[in-house]
Amino acid sequence: MSEKTLAPRPLPPRPMSPHLQIWRFHFTMFSSIMHRITGSAAIGGVVLIAAWLVCLALGRDTYTLFTQYAASPLGLLVWFGLSLAGFVHLTGGLRHLIWDTGASFELKKANALTAWTFALGIVLTLAFWAVLFATGKVTL
Amino acid sequence: MSHDPINRSAQSWKKSEKHGAGEWLAERFTSIALIPLVLWAAYAAFTIAGTGYDGALAFVSKPFNILAIAATMLITAWHMYMGVKVIIDDYIGKPGTRGFLLFLTFALSAAVVAATGGALWLVYQGA
Numbered sequence: 441m442s443e444k445t446l447a448p449r450p451l452p453p454r455p456m457s458p459h460l461q462i463w464r465f466h467f468t469m470f471s472s473i474m475h476r477i478t479g480s481a482a483i484g485g486v487v488l489i490a491a492w493l494v495c496l497a498l499g500r501d502t503y504t505l506f507t508q509y510a511a512s513p514l515g516l517l518v519w520f521g522l523s524l525a526g527f528v529h530l531t532g533g534l535r536h537l538i539w540d541t542g543a544s545f546e547l548k549k550a551n552a553l554t555a556w557t558f559a560l561g562i563v564l565t566l567a568f569w570a571v572l573f574a575t576g577k578v579t580l
Numbered sequence: 581m582s583h584d585p586i587n588r589s590a591q592s593w594k595k596s597e598k599h600g601a602g603e604w605l606a607e608r609f610t611s612i613a614l615i616p617l618v619l620w621a622a623y624a625a626f627t628i629a630g631t632g633y634d635g636a637l638a639f640v641s642k643p644f645n646i647l648a649i650a651a652t653m654l655i656t657a658w659h660m661y662m663g664v665k666v667i668i669d670d671y672i673g674k675p676g677t678r679g680f681l682l683f684l685t686f687a688l689s690a691a692v693v694a695a696t697g698g699a700l701w702l703v704y705q706g707a
Binding site for chain 1: 608611612614615618621622626629630632633636637640649653656657660663664667688691692695696698699700702703706
């Protein structure tokens with residue numbers, strides 16, 4: 441009779457991840473979100489590069505029309521943002537590949553690696569544009 | 581029942597729920613391959629910038645560059661499909677909505693590959 445009450449109760453529904461409501465803010469959580477945001481933003485760059493290739497293949501007139509927009513101040517701002525997303529996603533990917541090996545997984549090392557990879561992504565972006573402007577290949 | 585959280589056999593615990601190991605490896609393969617490819621793409625963008633239609637056409641017409649662009653865009657399309665799929669799987673619970681968004685993501689990736697392939701073929705024919 442009492443066996444029924446001793447039977448194991450069914451487990452409650454298992455939680456889904458990640459639980460955004462109960463997460464305390466921390467640096468590696470921010471970087472994880474940023475990796476998804478920069479990756480998603482970089483898709484815009486991929487689509488624009490594909491569009492650039494198509495315009496090139498369609499001939500001089502189409503290509504000139506594309507570069508008129510692409511080389512305008514607003515176009516350059518868009519390219520800058522996309523390159524920032526791309527470079528930060530690249531160095532963020534590097535961070536995740538390092539973590540995949542099990543290295544730098546301790547809290548302090550993980551935070552330091554995150555800061556360094558963010559910095560490297562930003563430095564690569566600024567260096568890329570500095571060279572483009574310094575060589576006169578891009579002008580405002 | 582593999583979805584019974586209590587009565588799973590030891591064997592079923594050892595298996596990925598669906599095919600996680602293959603996806604995990606594909607994510608890493610594309611990530612590692614994209615490091616040199618994206619750096620090359622940045623070099624290519626630097627080389628092409630400011631050279632106009634003739635300069636861009638001359639660069640893209642070179643066989644090595646055609647292969648490099650094709651490889652970069654193909655692996656990028658694969659990588660971005662897997663990346664967006666992870667986000668959709670995490671946040672979209674309704675199977676119908678999830679399936680539809682996954683289809684859109686696949687269509688976008690396929691469109692990028694088709695557009696790149698078509699454009700490179702046209703440039704190659706003209707060269």
